[in-house]
Amino acid sequence: MIMQPNQILILGGGVAGLSSAIALGRRFPSAKLTIIDKALTSQRDPGFGMLLMINGVKALQDLGASEILQDFQPIKRSLIKAKNGEVVFDETFGEGQIYCCSREKLIAGLEAAFQRNVPTFEQLHKRCVAVDVSATGFVTKITMSDKTDLCVGPEDLIVAADGVHSVLCSTLNSGMDRPVSTVNELVSSIYAPELAEQIGNTFHKTVMCAEGLGFGLVAPTATHVIGFIQFDTSKHTIPKSTEERRALYNLAVSKIDACNPHKEFFAKYASIVDVVGASHIWKPINCELPSKLHVKNAVLVGDAAHPLLPFTSQGVAAALEDALALADALAPEATIESSLINFERVRRPIVNEYLQGGKRILKDFLQPDGSITLQPYCEGRRQEAKAPETTTLFTNDQVDFKQLSKKAYNYRWATLGEGIIPLTAADSDFPIAQPIREAMHEYIEDGYMNYGPATGLPELKEEIADKHDCDADQVFITNAAASSMFLVAQQLVKDPNDEVLLADPIDFLFQRAVEQAGGVVKRYAIHAPDKHNPNSHWSFDIQDLKRLITPKTRVLAICNPHNPIGRVWNRKELEALTDLAIEYNLKIWSDEVWSDIAYNGDFIPTASLGRDVAALTYTVLGFSKGYGLAGLRLGAIIAPQARDVEEISKRSLADDTGYGVSVLSQVAGLAALKQAGYWQRAFVNHVRGQCQRSVDRLNKMPAVHATMPQGTFVVFANVSSYLEKSGMNEEELVEYLKVETKVALVPGSPRFFGPSAAGHIRISVATSEAVLEEALNRLEKGLATLLLRCNHLPESKSTVAEEMVLPRKLLNTVILQNQQFRGAVKPPCARRAASLGCPASSHRS
Numbered sequence: 038m039i040m041q042p043n044q045i046l047i048l049g050g051g052v053a054g055l056s057s058a059i060a061l062g063r064r065f066p067s068a069k070l071t072i073i074d075k076a077l078t079s080q081r082d083p084g085f086g087m088l089l090m091i092n093g094v095k096a097l098q099d100l101g102a103s104e105i106l107q108d109f110q111p112i113k114r115s116l117i118k119a120k121n122g123e124v125v126f127d128e129t130f131g132e133g134q135i136y137c138c139s140r141e142k143l144i145a146g147l148e149a150a151f152q153r154n155v156p157t158f159e160q161l162h163k164r165c166v167a168v169d170v171s172a173t174g175f176v177t178k179i180t181m182s183d184k185t186d187l188c189v190g191p192e193d194l195i196v197a198a199d200g201v202h203s204v205l206c207s208t209l210n211s212g213m214d215r216p217v218s219t220v221n222e223l224v225s226s227i228y229a230p231e232l233a234e235q236i237g238n239t240f241h242k243t244v245m246c247a248e249g250l251g252f253g254l255v256a257p258t259a260t261h262v263i264g265f266i267q268f269d270t271s272k273h274t275i276p277k278s279t280e281e282r283r284a285l286y287n288l289a290v291s292k293i294d295a296c297n298p299h300k301e302f303f304a305k306y307a308s309i310v311d312v313v314g315a316s317h318i319w320k321p322i323n324c325e326l327p328s329k330l331h332v333k334n335a336v337l338v339g340d341a342a343h344p345l346l347p348f349t350s351q352g353v354a355a356a357l358e359d360a361l362a363l364a365d366a367l368a369p370e371a372t373i374e375s376s377l378i379n380f381e382r383v384r385r386p387i388v389n390e391y392l393q394g395g396k397r398i399l400k401d402f403l404q405p406d407g408s409i410t411l412q413p414y415c416e417g418r419r420q421e422a423k424a425p426e427t428t429t430l431f432t433n434d435q436v437d438f439k440q441l442s443k444k445a446y447n448y449r450w451a452t453l454g455e456g457i458i459p460l461t462a463a464d465s466d467f468p469i470a471q472p473i474r475e476a477m478h479e480y481i482e483d484g485y486m487n488y489g490p491a492t493g494l495p496e497l498k499e500e501i502a503d504k505h506d507c508d509a510d511q512v513f514i515t516n517a518a519a520s521s522m523f524l525v526a527q528q529l530v531k532d533p534n535d536e537v538l539l540a541d542p543i544d545f546l547f548q549r550a551v552e553q554a555g556g557v558v559k560r561y562a563i564h565a566p567d568k569h570n571p572n573s574h575w576s577f578d579i580q581d582l583k584r585l586i587t588p589k590t591r592v593l594a595i596c597n598p599h600n601p602i603g604r605v606w607n608r609k610e611l612e613a614l615t616d617l618a619i620e621y622n623l624k625i626w627s628d629e630v631w632s633d634i635a636y637n638g639d640f641i642p643t644a645s646l647g648r649d650v651a652a653l654t655y656t657v658l659g660f661s662k663g664y665g666l667a668g669l670r671l672g673a674i675i676a677p678q679a680r681d682v683e684e685i686s687k688r689s690l691a692d693d694t695g696y697g698v699s700v701l702s703q704v705a706g707l708a709a710l711k712q713a714g715y716w717q718r719a720f721v722n723h724v725r726g727q728c729q730r731s732v733d734r735l736n737k738m739p740a741v742h743a744t745m746p747q748g749t750f751v752v753f754a755n756v757s758s759y760l761e762k763s764g765m766n767e768e769e770l771v772e773y774l775k776v777e778t779k780v781a782l783v784p785g786s787p788r789f790f791g792p793s794a795a796g797h798i799r800i801s802v803a804t805s806e807a808v809l810e811e812a813l814n815r816l817e818k819g820l821a822t823l824l825l826r827c828n829h830l831p832e833s834k835s836t837v838a839e840e841m842v843l844p845r846k847l848l849n850t851v852i853l854q855n856q857q858f859r860g861a862v863k864p865p866c867a868r869r870a871a872s873l874g875c876p877a878s879s880h881r882s
Contacts, residue, residue, distance in 0.1 A: 041065040041067070041068050041367075042065060042068050042192060042193055042194035042367075042373060043068065043069070043190060043192045043193050044068060044069040044070070044071065044193045044194075045058075045061050045062075045065065045068050045069070045070045045071070045193070045194045045196065046071050046073060046179070046187070046189065046193060046194070046195045046196070047061075047070070047071065047072045047073065047195075047196045047198055048073050048074075048165045048179075048195065048196065048197045048198060048199040048203075048204075048205065048341075049072075049073075049074055049197070049198035049199035049200060049339075049341070050072050050074030050160070050198075051074075051144065051198065051200065051339070052140075052143060052144065052147065052339065052353055052356045052357070053198035053338045053339025053340065053341070053356035053359060053360065054072060054074065054196070054198035054199075054339070055072075055144065055147035055148060055151050056096075056100055056147060056356060056357045056359075056360035056361075057196045057198055057338055057359070057360040057363060058070060058072055058151050058155060058158070059100050059101070059102070059147065059150055059151045059154050059155065059360065060100065060360040060361050060363065060364035061194075061196070061360075061363065061364055061367075062151070062154055062155030062158065063154050063155070063364070064364040064367060065367075066155075069159070070155060070157075070158045070159070071158065071159040071160070071161060072158065072159070072160045072161070073160075073161045073163055073164070073165055073179075073181070074160070074161075074162070074163075074164070074199075075162055075163055075164040075182060085139060085140070085224050085225065085226040085263050085317075086137045086138070086139060086140075086224070086226065086255065086257055086263040086265075087137065087138055087139070087140055087143060087352070087353045088112075088135070088136075088137050088255075088350040088353070089106075089135065089136045089137070089138060089353055089354060090134075090135055090350055090351065090354050091130075091134040091135060092351075092354050092358060093351075093353055093354030093357055093358075094106065094133065094134060094135070094136060096354060096357035096358050096360075096361055097357060099361055100147070100150060100357065100360070100361065101150050101153070101154060102146050102147055102149075102150035104146065105138060105142060105143055105145075105146030105147070106133075106136050106138065108138075108142060108258065109136050109137065109138045109142075109257045109258055110136075110238060110256070110257065110258060110259060111130075111132060111133050111134065111135060111136055111238060112130065112135040112136060112137060112238055112239070112240050112255065113129060113130055113132070113135075113238040113239070114127070114128070114129045114130065114238060114239040114240065115127070115128050115130070115135075115239075115240045115242075116239055116240065116241055116242070116299075117242045117243075117244060118242070118243050118244070118297060118299065119243070119244060119245075120243060120244070120245045120248075120292060120293050120294050120297060121294045121296055121297060122294065122296050122297035122298060122299075125244060135240075136257070137240075137255045137257040137263065138257060139226075139257065143353070161181070163181040163182050163183055163185075164181065164182040164199075165179055165180070165181065165182075165197075165199060165204050165205075166180055166181065166182050166204060167179075167180035167204060167208075168180070168195075168204050168205050168208045168335075170208060170209070170332055170335075172570075172571075173333070173571075174332045174333045174374075174571060175189075175191045175332065175333050175334050176189050176193075176195050176205070176332060176334055176335040177189055179195070189334070190334075191333065191334055191373075192334070192373065193334055194334060194335070194336075194367075194373055195334060195335035195336070196335075196336055196338055196363070197335060197336065197337045197338065197341045197342075198338050198339050198341055198356075199341055200339070200340045200341055200344075201215060201322050201340045201341070201344045203337060203340075203341035203342075205335055205337060205341065206327055206337050206341050206342070209327065209329040209330075209331075209332060209337075210327040210328055210329055212609075213324075213327055213328075214324065215322045215324045215344065216322070216323060216324060217320045217321070217322060217323070218320070218321045218322065218323035218346060218399065219269060219270055219271060219323070219399075220249075220267050220268065220269055220270070220321070220346075220347070220399060221267070221268060221270055221275060221318055221319065221320050221321070222265050222266065222267050222268075222318070222319040222321070222347050223265065223266045223268065223276065223282060223285055223286075223316060223317075223318055223319075224263065224264070224265045224316060224317055224318075224319060225263070225264055225265075225282075225310050225311075225315055225316035225317075226261055226262070226263045226264075226315060227261065227262055227264070227306070227309060227310050227311060227315070228260060228261055229260075229261070229262045229305075229306070229309060230259065230260045232256075232262050232302065232305055232306060232309075233256035233258070233259055233260055233261060233262050234259070235302060236254055236255070236256045236262060236302060237256065238256075240253070240254075240255045241253065241254045241255070241299055241302060241303075242254075243293055243297060243299065243300075243303065245289070245292045245293070248272070248292045249268060249269025249271070249272035249273060250266065250267070250268055250269070250273075250288070250289050250292055251266065251267035251268075252264070252265075252266050252286075252289040252290070252293070252303050253265050253266075253267075254302055254303065254306055262306060264286070264303075264306045264307075264310060266285055266286060266289050267347060268285065268289075273285065273288075275318060276318070282316055283307075283310070286306070286307040286310055287307050289303065289307070290303050290304045290307045319347065321344065321345070321346050321347055322340075322344035323346060323396070323399065324344065325392070325637075325639040325641075326342070326343055326385065326388065326389055326392060326637060326639060327342065327637075328607075328637045328639060328747070330342050330381045330384075330385065331377040331378075331380070331381055332377075333373065333374040333377070334373050334374070334377075335377075336363065336377050336380060336381075338356065338359040338360065338363060339355070339356035339359055340352070340356070342359070342384075342388070343355060343388040343389075343391070343392060345388075345391055345392060345395055346392070346395030346396065346398075346399055347395075348394075348395045348398040348399055349391045349392070349394055349395040349398075351388075351391040355387075355388050355391060358384075358387075359384060359388075362380055362383055362384050363380050366379045366380035366383065367380075378729055379726075382722060382725055382726045382729070383722070385636065385637070385722075385725075386718045386719075386721055386722045386725075387718075390714075390718060427715055427716070427718075427719035428719075430467065430716065430719050430720070430723075431467055431719065431720065431723040431805065432805060432806075433805040433806065433807040433808065435467055435468065435805070436466045436467065436804065436805050436808065437468070438450070441466060444668070445459075445464065445466070447461075447462040447464065447667075448461045448462055448781065448783075449461055449462055449464060453775075453781055454779075456779050457775060457779045457780070457781055458779065458780050458781065458808060458811065458812040458815070459781045459801075460780060460781065460782055460800045460801045460802065460804070460809075460812055461781050461782060461783050461801060462783075462801065463600070463661075463662060463749070463750065463751055463801050463803065464661065464665075464667045464801070464803065465665035465667075465720070465803040465804075466803060466804040466805065466808070467665060467720070467803075467805075468665075469664065469665045469666060469705075469713075469716075470664065470665075470708075470709065470712070470713035470715075470716035470717075471716075472708050472712035472713050472716075473664070473666070473705050473708045473709055473712070473713055475708075476704050476705060476707070476708035476712070477701055477704055477705050477708075480700075480701060480704045481701070486700065486701070487700070488694070488697075488700075489697070489698070489700040489703065491686050491691040491692050491694075491697070492512070492513050492514060492682055492686050492691065493512065493513065493514025493673070493698065493703060494514065494700065494703045494704075494707065495509065496707055497514060497703045497706055497707045497710075498510075498512040498514065500707055500710045500711060501658065501673055501675070501710070502675075504710065505642060505644070505645075505656070505658075505675055506645065507644070507651075507675055508679065510679035510682060511675055511676050511677070511678065511679060511681075511682060512673055512674070512675055512676075512682070513673065513674045513676065513682045513685050513686060514671070514672075514673050514698050514703060514706075515671075515672040515673060515674060515698060516670045516671065516672070516696070516697070516698045516699070516702075517659070517661075517670040517671065517672045518628075518630045518657055518658065518659030518660075518661065518672035519546055519672070520670075520672060521657040521658070521659075521672045521673065521674045522546045522547065522550045522628065522657060523546075523549075523550045523553060523554070524674060524685055524688070524689055525550070525626055525655045525657060525674060526550035526551050526553065526554040526556065526626075527553075527554045527688055528655065528676075528681070528684065528685055528688065529554075529591060529592045529624050529626060529655065530551065530554035530555055530556035530591065530592070531591070532555075533555045534555075534556070534557050534589060535555075535556045535557065535589060535590075535591040535592070536556065536557045536558075536559050536587060536589045536590040536591060536592075537551045537556050537557070537558060537559065537590075537591065537592040537593075537594055537626070538559050538560075538561060538582060538585060538586075538590065538592065538593045538594060538623075539551070539558050539559070539560050539561070539594050539791070540560070540561060540562075540563050540577065540594070540595075540596060540599070540791075541560035541561065541562050541563060541790075541791035541792055541793040541794075542563065542601060542602065542753075542785070542790035542791040542792075542793045542794035542797075543563075543594070543596050543599070543600070543790060543791055544596060544600045544601070544628070544790065545788065545789045545790060547594055547596070547628070548791075556591075556592075557589070559585045559590065560791055560792070560793075561577060561581045561582045561585055562577065562578075562581060562793055563575050563576065563577045563599075563602065563604075563793060564576050564577065564578070565755065565793070566744050568742045568755070573744070574604060574744060574747075575599075575602040575604050575744070576610075577610075579613045579614070579617060582614075582617055583617065586621055586623075590621065590623060591623060591624060592623055592624045592625075592626050593614060593617065593618045593623045593624070593625055593626070594625075594626040594627075594628070595611070595614055595625060595626065595627045595628065595643055596628045597611070597627065597628070597629055597631075597632070597640070597641075597643065597748075598629075598631040598632065598634065598635055598640065598746075598747065598748025598749050599631075599748075599749075600630075600631060600749055600751065601749075601751055601753045601783075601785065601790055601794065601797075601799045602746070602753050603728075603744070603745075603746020603747055603748060603749045603751065603752070603753060604746075604747055604748070605635050605636075605637060605639060605640050605747040605748040606641075607639065607641075608641055608646075611641055611643060611646060612646060615643065615646050615647075615650045615653075618650075618653055619649055619650070619653070623653070624653055624654075624655065625643060625650065625653045625654040625655070626654075626655055626657075627642075627643035627644065627654055627655065627656045627657065628657045629642060629643070629656055629657060629658055630657060630658065630659040630661075630662060630672075631662050631748055631749045632658070632663075632748075633662055633663020633664070633717055633721070634662050634663055634721055634724065634748050634749055634750055635721075635747065635748040636721070636725045636728075636746070636747055636748060637747050637748075639747075640748065642656065643656065644656055644675065651677060652677050652678075653677065654675075654677060655674060655675070655676055655677070655681075656674065656675040657672065657673075657674060658672060658673040658674075658675065659671070659672045659673075660672065660705075660706050660709055662749075662750070663709075663717045663720070663721070664706075664709040664713060664716070664717060665720075666702070666705055666706065666709065669699070669701075669702040669705055669706075670698075670699070670702060671698065671699075671702040671703065671705070671706045724750035724802055724803055726806075727750065727802035727803070727804070727806065727809055728745060728746050728750060728752055728802055729745060730802075730806070730809065730810075730813075731743070731752045731800060731802050731809065731813065732744065732745045732752060734813045734817070735752065735754050735800075735813075738816075738817050738820055738821075739820070739821070739824060740756070740758035740759060740824070741754055741755065741756055741758075741820065742754065742755040743755065750801060750802050750803045751799050751800060751801050751802070752799070752800045752802060753785065753794075753797050753798075753799050753800075754797060754798050754799075754800060755796055755797055756770065756796065756797065756798055756820075757795075757796030757797075759820065759823060759824065759827075760796060762824070762827035762828070763823060763826075763827050766784075766786065767784035767785050767786040767794075767795065767796070767797065767798065768784040768786050770784070770798070771783070771784040771798060773819075773823070774816065774819050774820075777819045777822070777823075778815040778816055778818065778819035779815060780812045780815050780816055780819070782798045782799065782800055783798065783799040783800075783801070784798060784799075785797030785798055785799055
């Protein structure tokens, strides 16, 4: 354990770099701090305007740099209109909540605050051009632009704040693409006191979606006005010359209808704007979060980690918040590595929401029919701003064991013996979000429980369609994702012996559904990660799939995020699969039940890969993983076309009321999507930490290997060494652990997940940190004792064994307490039982 970094190296001296220097310099005043940035402040482009939302203003205050705002006037209102003057969004703000300030003043103010707070530091006027990362996950060397090297130790901290072209980011995320957004922004600033007075404290913007234009004005001071035009580069050439830039301003004005009362503001700005040397083109990046945001002694912050689209207005605030969160995460008695893990756990879901919000508005801006659909998002943002505190939602005191012992079935608390901790079925131990409960209560209080539509409530279908960029008539609501799986199989398996390509391992419901529909399963292997390579993940070879394809092959199944291995397939992998489906004219069955539990912000819906892919894809969705609604039995299918939904409805007998979904469940699902986003994001943050804790602990246990899942809240651990030494199979090992340690797990047996699951156990972590910690402690002791027995070592030599009084029960006398496991475990032979220290028995009780 270390108390502080030996030295702090900050790559980049912009907003993210300076704010990180302030926060870390205050946190570790005796650590050597160095800023590495080739450009001096005076050499930087001055910039024109940066919006600071309320969180950014607070971050400046926390950094001791709020005096920056003294030269600027607050924004008290945001008014967004369509070209015809129709109000799209109108919100007022409290005094001093939102500002627009210049980059020049922001940098100068941060630099002044840094010098006040950190009097001793070093600045290297160089640029980082290369970073060496060791196989063990440490940055060991930084190469400078002058070809000198800076050696780095494991107890040094490197903060990469060097922008969208960050060397560390590209080193950690090889092959990552950061494409420029379709929408660019022309920004300029003018001295115009009269116009500034007319604009006042209002942020004005007119959106012209059909024309691919947005024109905004804001007065950061009483004398200056900043104007910006967001333009779709597929419709407008990027202006380079002064004439072209002036022409773009005039074009935007000409597209605003005369009935728009604020057209005169925009026209006046366009008439006096001087674009000679006083404007620039911003080409924002439109990408997902990198898979890796840190290694053991280095971390990405600001644009190096998360370049944001202009629609978010969070670019500066997010960088400031990164700095504060990083300093907070570096606990005095924690390692740098564990602190950076905690930092990412906190920041990733927050900045990913900013990023995804920007993408949603970008999609609205690019609507081909010119429709304005910003309002629902804006309303959602207001709801989120009023969301309750989330820090206590998933603590141990939120777990009601009395309720769980009565209600949590499916091989969980209600079905197991007293004192047994179930890390089994992928179900949450926490109460559902309050808005969901309130919506259900309100619906019940109305007093009516009538039939609902055969294919689902229109409001719920619309909400799902909006989220997945499809039409509502492509959505069919089901009574659970499991039901969806069987319905899709029946839809796609047309003839007996039609073949379906399934991954191995994969959730058992795929095989059950295919066989029930009369199809034939053809499995392709997903190869396990290399135990000796910490960067290795489960992977497939597309050639393995090609070799399996025959004239009878009809369907390619995809599970993403993948149960049980936790992979979130990247774009390259998904495109390899979908290209294969297109080449061989295969339907695509995409199970995206876990899509609400993805940790790296890079989940890609299969159908989003293109129209040709969407035309082949049936997507399965659920509400049990991300919102804890397993008991309400609610799911959905997104079909390629409306007529496919009609076929599914007829086949399911929904049209004849032989199949249907509780309207109350659908009310809950709608509330989840519209009002429980805060809960879902906090839950993802919690279970991500649980997964990391589990992986860290498991990998410290002898002969156990686990990789951090990229999605899901299950950890798939390799325990094959224990099986080899004991002669047990996976199900016998799980029974042994349940008896000896009182921890219930899911065996990675072929009947649950396929042949490639052999040698593994699956651990569900959707419980409190305290419960998980106790379970892992028990497992560690139980496995250690088993290893001692297998090696024929006396227990008196083991500290672990001395601490634990093991019950001497027979493996073959355990009562199997869940129907799905009944009959699955065969009693071990007397010789094997004796070798494990258990007396043999000839009966089952």
